[in-house]
Amino acid sequence: MTLEVLFAGGPDRWASYRTPLAMALAEAGVDARLADSAEDPERVEVIVYTPGSGPRDFTPYTRLRAVMGLWAGVERIVGNPTLKVPLTRMVDPAMTEGMREYVVGHVLRHHLGLDLDLARQDGVWRQRHVALARERRVGVLGLGALGRAAATALAQLGFSVSGWSRTPRDLPGLSCRHGEAGLAEVLDGAEILVTLLPHTPDTEGLLDARRLARLPAGAVIVNPGRGALIDDDALLAALDSGHLAHATLDVFRTEPLPPDHPFWSHPRVTVTPHIASETRPDTASRVIAENLRRLAAGEPLLHLVDRQRGY
C-alpha cells in the first residue's frame, strides 16, 4: 500500500531533497507518494518535518502515523501537545562526520594557540612552547552520536578526554562520568570544554555561573550543541573577568544572532553562524527512507524520540 508522505521542510529544502529522497525510497524499495503540500491533511500518514516550515498543529492530520524530523534537535516540537504519534529525529552519519571535524578543528585551534599565530604576522620571530595533546584535558558534555564521535576522535589524537552524559556510558578511550557529581568532576578538569547536549528542560542553562566557575582558570568553551545550554550573561561575565579565556559558539538562543549581540564584538568570543554541521540531503534521505520502510513493515523506528526525556 502506498504511504502518503508530506515533506514539510519548506520550498528550498524540498528542492534539494526531492531527488535524493525519491532515490533513497527506490533503493529501500518503499512504496510512497511524496509531496511538499497536502490538499487533504486527512490523507497524510507521515510528515517529514523541520521547525519553522512544519505544522504547529497536528490535529487536522487524522491518519498521521509518524513525524520524522530532519534535525538532530527536537526541542521545538517535542512538547507539542497536538502531536500524538511517534516522533523520530535525524541521526545523519554525514552530520556526525561534520560535527567531528568542527570539534576537532576548534579544539586543536585552541590547543595549538592558532589565533595567536594568526595575529603575529608582524615580522617578530617569537618561539613558544606548545603542549602536547596528551597534556591537555578536554571535557565533552553529551555522549550521543555527535558527542561520542567528537570525543573518540579527540582521544585518538592523544587528548585526555572526559565525557559526561545523563545516563552511565562506557566508551573505549574515554573517561566517562554521569550525574551531578560526574558533571562537577568533568568541569573541574576541562581546559577545553565541548558542549554537545540536547536542549531539554534539564539542560536549559546548564552552564550557569556556578558551573562555569568550576572550570579551570583560562579554560575555553566550544559550543556547537545548543545555545540554551549556556547562560549567556554568566558566560560573558566569566569571559570579562578573565576566568575563561575564550568561547567559540556556533549556536545561540536566537538565530541568526542579532547584530548588536555582545558575542559578536567580544574579543574572547568567536561566533560561527550555525555551520558546525548540517544535515545532508543524500545521507539524511537514506535515514528517512529506512524509517519509512520500517513503518510500512511494522518494524520499530530508528532514532525514536522519548517524549518524556525530551530527545
Next chain:
Amino acid sequence: MTLEVLFAGGPDRWASYRTPLAMALAEAGVDARLADSAEDPERVEVIVYTPGSGPRDFTPYTRLRAVMGLWAGVERIVGNPTLKVPLTRMVDPAMTEGMREYVVGHVLRHHLGLDLDLARQDGVWRQRHVALARERRVGVLGLGALGRAAATALAQLGFSVSGWSRTPRDLPGLSCRHGEAGLAEVLDGAEILVTLLPHTPDTEGLLDARRLARLPAGAVIVNPGRGALIDDDALLAALDSGHLAHATLDVFRTEPLPPDHPFWSHPRVTVTPHIASETRPDTASRVIAENLRRLAAGEPLLHLVDRQRGY
C-alpha cells in the same frame, strides 16, 4: 667501561637535558660520564649534537665512536667530511605527536575555513556550506615517522589522503605513491598539500614553479618540514597569481625568518616560528640513552643516518 659522552647542544639545552639524560641513562643501565665540555677531545667517545652548538671539525675527536643528533633533520651535518663515525638522528615519539597535532590542526583550519570565520565577527550572519573531510583530498609528501603519523591521523578523520615517498611504501588507509610519476599524481589531486620530507640534495627546491603549477587551483600548502623544500619565489608567484590560496609555513631557508621577508606581510601566507614540533628532553633523552646502551653492548644503533641518502 664508562662511556665518555660530550653534550654539545649549548648551555640552554644542557640545562634542560642534564637531569632527564642522567635519569634515562640510569634507567637504561648505561655507565656513562656526561659533560657539556671536553678539556681533552681525545677522550670523547660520543657527541650528543645540535647544529650551531656542536663541533664543525670532528678531527680532534680521535676516539669518537658515534655522533647522536638531537634534531630530526641532519642536513647541516650529514655532508661534513671530517665526520667518519656513525651518525644517528632524533626520532622522538613526543616530536611525532606534536607534528601530528600541528598538521591536523592546520589542515582542519584550512578545510573548515577557520580564518574566514575569525575574520567575520562583524554581526553579519553568513551561513555557508562546509565540505566533509571525505570530500577533501590531502597530499602528504614524506612518509617517515612524522609524515606517516600525520597522514594516518588525517585519514582516520576521514580525509582522502595520498602519500608520497622516495621509496615505495604500503600504509593502511593511505594511497601511497613514489617516484617522479607518483609525485605528479599526488600533486595533481592535492587540495591541501603537507610537506614533511627531509632536506637532501634530491629534495632541495622540490616544489618549484612547475610542480606548484600541478596543484589544483585554490590549493593550500602546509610546510612544517624544511624551508628548502620549496622555491620561495615560485611560491610567492603562485600565491600572487591566485593559483594557490594559502601557504602556512613553519620552516624557512633562513631562521629566524628576516623581519623584511615578504612571507611575513603576504595576505596569503601564515608564518609560524618553527614551533610545529620540538624535541622534548624527557622523551629524547630516552632515545639517546637507548642508543648509548646499544653502542656499549655492540648492538646496531637506532635511527642511523644513511650518509649517501642524506637522512
